[in-house]
Amino acid sequence: MATTIFGVMIVLLLLGFPMMIPLIIGAFIGFYSLFGGFGQLETMIQQMLAGIRPASLIAVPMFIFAADIMTRGQSANRLIDLVMTFVGHVKGGLAVSTAAACTMFGAVSGSTQATVVAIGGPLRPRMLKAGYNDSFVLALIVNASDIAFLIPPSIGMIIYGVVSNTSISELFIAGVGPGILILLLFSGYSMIYAIRNNVPTEPKASWGERLRATQRALWPLGFPVIIIGGIYGGIFSPTEAAAACVLYALILEMIVFRSIDLKALYETAKSTGLITAVVFILVAAGAAFSWVISFAQIPQAILGAVGVAEMGQIGVLFVISIAFFVGCMFVDPIVVILVLVPIFAPVVQSVGIDPVLVGVIITLQVAIGSATPPFGCDIFTAIAVFKRPYIEVIRGTPPFILILLCVSVALIFFPQIALFLRDLAFGK
Amino acid sequence: MTDDPDAHARSHGEAHMTSADQSDLGDYRSSLPGFLGTIDMAIARIEAVALAGGVLLMAANTIANVLGRFVFQQSIFFSEELNRILIILITFAGISYAARHGRHIRMSAIYDEMPPHLRKALMVVIALVTALFMFGLCYYAVGYIITQAGRGRVLPALQIPVWWIYLWVPVGFFMTGAQYLLTAIKNLLERDIYLSTHVLEGYDDDEVEV
Amino acid sequence: ATWRYAFEEAMDEVQGKYAQKFKEEVEANSDHTIQLFPFGTLGESADIMEQAQAGILQFVDQSPGFTGALIPEAQVFFVPYLLPQDQETLNTFFRNSKAINEMFPELYAEQGLELLKMFPEGEVCMTTQEPVHSPADLEDVKFRVMTNPLLVESYKAFGATPTPLPWGEVYGALQTGIIQGQENPGFFLESTKMYEVTEVVTCIGHNNFTTAVMANKDFYDGLSEEDQKVIQNASDAAFDYILDYQKNLQEESLKKIKEAKPSMEINTLSEEERKPFMETADEVEAAFIEMTGESGKKILEQMKADLKSASQSQ
Ligand code: NA
Numbered sequence: 001m002a003t004t005i006f007g008v009m010i011v012l013l014l015l016g017f018p019m020m021i022p023l024i025i026g027a028f029i030g031f032y033s034l035f036g037g038f039g040q041l042e043t044m045i046q047q048m049l050a051g052i053r054p055a056s057l058i059a060v061p062m063f064i065f066a067a068d069i070m071t072r073g074q075s076a077n078r079l080i081d082l083v084m085t086f087v088g089h090v091k092g093g094l095a096v097s098t099a100a101a102c103t104m105f106g107a108v109s110g111s112t113q114a115t116v117v118a119i120g121g122p123l124r125p126r127m128l129k130a131g132y133n134d135s136f137v138l139a140l141i142v143n144a145s146d147i148a149f150l151i152p153p154s155i156g157m158i159i160y161g162v163v164s165n166t167s168i169s170e171l172f173i174a175g176v177g178p179g180i181l182i183l184l185l186f187s188g189y190s191m192i193y194a195i196r197n198n199v200p201t202e203p204k205a206s207w208g209e210r211l212r213a214t215q216r217a218l219w220p221l222g223f224p225v226i227i228i229g230g231i232y233g234g235i236f237s238p239t240e241a242a243a244a245c246v247l248y249a250l251i252l253e254m255i256v257f258r259s260i261d262l263k264a265l266y267e268t269a270k271s272t273g274l275i276t277a278v279v280f281i282l283v284a285a286g287a288a289f290s291w292v293i294s295f296a297q298i299p300q301a302i303l304g305a306v307g308v309a310e311m312g313q314i315g316v317l318f319v320i321s322i323a324f325f326v327g328c329m330f331v332d333p334i335v336v337i338l339v340l341v342p343i344f345a346p347v348v349q350s351v352g353i354d355p356v357l358v359g360v361i362i363t364l365q366v367a368i369g370s371a372t373p374p375f376g377c378d379i380f381t382a383i384a385v386f387k388r389p390y391i392e393v394i395r396g397t398p399p400f401i402l403i404l405l406c407v408s409v410a411l412i413f414f415p416q417i418a419l420f421l422r423d424l425a426f427g428k
Numbered sequence: 429m430t431d432d433p434d435a436h437a438r439s440h441g442e443a444h445m446t447s448a449d450q451s452d453l454g455d456y457r458s459s460l461p462g463f464l465g466t467i468d469m470a471i472a473r474i475e476a477v478a479l480a481g482g483v484l485l486m487a488a489n490t491i492a493n494v495l496g497r498f499v500f501q502q503s504i505f506f507s508e509e510l511n512r513i514l515i516i517l518i519t520f521a522g523i524s525y526a527a528r529h530g531r532h533i534r535m536s537a538i539y540d541e542m543p544p545h546l547r548k549a550l551m552v553v554i555a556l557v558t559a560l561f562m563f564g565l566c567y568y569a570v571g572y573i574i575t576q577a578g579r580g581r582v583l584p585a586l587q588i589p590v591w592w593i594y595l596w597v598p599v600g601f602f603m604t605g606a607q608y609l610l611t612a613i614k615n616l617l618e619r620d621i622y623l624s625t626h627v628l629e630g631y632d633d634d635e636v637e638v
Numbered sequence: 639a640t641w642r643y644a645f646e647e648a649m650d651e652v653q654g655k656y657a658q659k660f661k662e663e664v665e666a667n668s669d670h671t672i673q674l675f676p677f678g679t680l681g682e683s684a685d686i687m688e689q690a691q692a693g694i695l696q697f698v699d700q701s702p703g704f705t706g707a708l709i710p711e712a713q714v715f716f717v718p719y720l721l722p723q724d725q726e727t728l729n730t731f732f733r734n735s736k737a738i739n740e741m742f743p744e745l746y747a748e749q750g751l752e753l754l755k756m757f758p759e760g761e762v763c764m765t766t767q768e769p770v771h772s773p774a775d776l777e778d779v780k781f782r783v784m785t786n787p788l789l790v791e792s793y794k795a796f797g798a799t800p801t802p803l804p805w806g807e808v809y810g811a812l813q814t815g816i817i818q819g820q821e822n823p824g825f826f827l828e829s830t831k832m833y834e835v836t837e838v839v840t841c842i843g844h845n846n847f848t849t850a851v852m853a854n855k856d857f858y859d860g861l862s863e864e865d866q867k868v869i870q871n872a873s874d875a876a877f878d879y880i881l882d883y884q885k886n887l888q889e890e891s892l893k894k895i896k897e898a899k900p901s902m903e904i905n906t907l908s909e910e911e912r913k914p915f916m917e918t919a920d921e922v923e924a925a926f927i928e929m930t931g932e933s934g935k936k937i938l939e940q941m942k943a944d945l946k947s948a949s950q951s952q
């Protein structure tokens with residue numbers, strides 16, 4: 001059954017069917033072969049609705065909405081102008097700033113999709129104007145957003161911690177090292193890219209210009225304060241911070257700057273709704289498909305045939321990495337964690353690997369999976385928001401995926417990348 | 429539209445920089461004749477209002493909840509459930525709206541390389557198959573709602589029957605199916621290749637608004 | 639045949655232990671095999687319940703607290719201080735209660751479910767940032783509860799500010815301070831690491847988390863008498879096993895918490911300190927009766943009668 005489903009899905013995908021159709025047809029085939037007919041398809045509807053049920057998903061349309069308002073108005077540009085006065089003269093400076101902003105925003109907001117919109121939305125046009133190639137820009141935005149999985153708070157780590165009975169605090173700290181390492185490598189690649197493609201720089205800004213830019217950005221600087229201060233300061237949950245951003249954006253753009261009127265607000269809400277819908281219908285269809293895979297116990301069947309237990313630590317870590325990487329290519333990461341972690345737990349214990357290390361490796365695979373074709377939520381978001389063809393969005397991905405895979409391998413051979421900070425903090 | 433996508437991106441990249449583009453979702457004009465056209469336009473209007481209204485209400489609800497917690501030390505007890513209702517509304521009003529505007533995400537790399545007559549035939553097949561599965565999902569969504577209604581489950585905070593909040597689901601599937609069916613018909617009747625009833629293939633709708 | 643059994647917790651938590659024992663018994667005494675689906679692998683609590691009603695799953699474990707939307711009377715388990723605080727009395731009650739073994743099965747049957755067993759999962763304790771010795775200490779504490787009207791009532795009556803929050807956000811919200819408290823049974827406080835982001839565990843004996851295992855009724859009624867017997871015996875065996883498993887579970891879980899975080903303060907309130915909390919029970923009871931009407935009242939009264947005879951038999 002698994003072979004048929006994956007085969008049909010890939011063909012439909014390549015032929016150019018709307019992305020929801022391969023997932024829906026995959027689920028239909030699954031239901032048909034599991035229950036000998038279509039009698040139980042109401043459960044497919046149930047699971048589609050379950051896919052868009054999590055309350056934390058509300059942060060996505062809210063951050064999209066806030067970002068859309070800021071971009072149509074003046075806030076976004078004033079913020080970027082400020083950043084440019086500091087990094088505009090450095091080769092690759094804008095790209096590095098974009099990567100850092102994506103990482104930071106993604107980490108705090110807890111939503112990589114929202115990051116693609118909120119940071120990618122305003123920064124992409126600036127990068128294009130600065131002379132970066134679009135395929136590089138899109139890949140940078142999608143991949144840098146996914147670093148956020150590794151930096152707390154991380155929902156993937158929380159779920160792994162609960163399922164595997166591992167300290168969530170230790171996981172959180174252990175994710176920071178690899179997260180920063182990846183950001184540094186992305187930054188390095190960005191600078192090399194800028195030098196090799198000779199992306200022009202701007203003349204260095206004077207301190208007077210920087211001061212003026214800061215003054216212009218004074219109001220919009222409230223956004224990072226609300227998001228970073230609000231969430232780490234314990235004032236807002238990510239969803240609430242998103243709502244606070246919407247409120248603040250409305251106050252700035254409609255009252256202070258007067259750059260948006262009610263008609264524009266209506267249009268913005270409509271386009272936010274449209275982007276939300278085309279991404280969420282894929283989340284919904286993906287949930288139904290994930291249910292089929294889980295119910296048919298396909299991962300158990302595949303892994304049972306492999307014989308992991310005799311492989312030793314390195315072997316087990318490789319199998320785990322590959323299993324999660326492949327799983328997240330097709331199935332919702334949360335479901336992958338819930339299904340696979342209990343299967344691997346006894347093996348991890350018997351060969352004596354630190355479960356915190358396993359958690360970080362798994363989270364990294366989840367991050368890679370969300371940015372990797374064919375099914376990646378952040379790819380979908382980028383397509384919906386930027387209205388670029390699928391192939392264009394993933395064209396620039398390979399170097400980033402390569403970096404991520406190198407870090408995965410490095411983590412297996414040098415666990416201290418993750419465990420160093422943990423050992424320091426917990427005195428181990 | 430067989431140009432190299434990279435060149436395509438370079439030439440249009442700046443014209444379509446963000447979702448904040450004002451032209452992207454301009455007023456919808458139905459391509460259906462007469463009375464059907466009037467109904468189609470009315471439905472398009474309802475979808476648009478549901479979409480925008482859903483997002484605005486969600487923002488208002490979430491903001492009110494935050495303010496409530498800070499100003500009155502009291503969360504709105506039904507806030508989470510209301511957002512759940514709205515996200516369903518937005519998603520299912522949105523999928524038909526997206527179908528209407530040819531905005532559903534697809535991987536068109538191979539499709540784009542095909543000669544026009546093959547592309548046209550494939551587009552008809554894609555639209556028909558998509559319509560078929562949308563109508564199928566509509567049917568099972570109705571069944572699911574009837575089952576839910578029979579069980580009498582209620583939302584814990586709002587105490588309204590759960591099935592009420594799903595009413596948009598079959599409507600959304602049906603409208604999406606109808607859009608794709610019309611797209612297939614349109615492609616059979618006209619010379620050009622259409623992504624939706626009024627959007628020609630290609631990624632920039634400013635050049636294709638009919 | 640292959641039967642499928644889903645539950646709301648991870649494999650190593652109480653519901654998972656029960657399910658594993660049940661599976662072991664059924665497979666040892668019949669040709670049937672059972673596939674287990676822990677928390678989240680087939681959806682949330684409400685999803686697996688519906689799948690059991692649809693007959694996709696043969697067995698499901700859903701706590702009555704979540705069943706409240708379907709069977710309002712099941713919320714009776716949230717009335718504080720209704721269940722006995724003593725473990726032996728509690729076990730006797732679950733074995734012999736007429737409300738649990740006769741009245742609830744009828745209510746579940748109306749929903750197409752064969753109620754196989756209800757069992758306790760452990761005393762519910764609070765974790766907070768500051769010590770709690772009286773309702774006054776809960777004032778201005780934003781306390782996370784499940785989205786359940788009766789629980790909200792309870793914590794309002796205790797003096798806290800009930801703050802409904804999805805489970806996935808609780809850890810982060812405690813860490814950053816959006817909420818300052820939450821409640822769960824001891825083993826769950828340990829397994830979900832709630833102690834990492836709070837400072838004090840307080841047990842006031844107000845509740846013992848109860849859960850229920852059921853089968854799809856059409857499936858069950860369609861079985862041979864022999865198979866039904868296998869299932870009943872397996873349920874009884876798993877029930878005995880889980881009561882035994884739990885004997886020291888609460889103490890062990892709290893001990894593990896103390897080991898993992900020595901600075902954790904663990905308080906069990908005295909009879910005297912519990913009094914003001916116990917006095918709020920009437921208020922919540924009234925709310926329960928208002929929500930569930932005559933049928934709820936009948937169940938509540940029967941449970942009280944059962945409890946009386948359970949404590950007398952000790
Ligand atoms: Na994060």
Ligand code: NA
Binds near residue numbers: 329374375376
């Ligand atoms: Na992927």
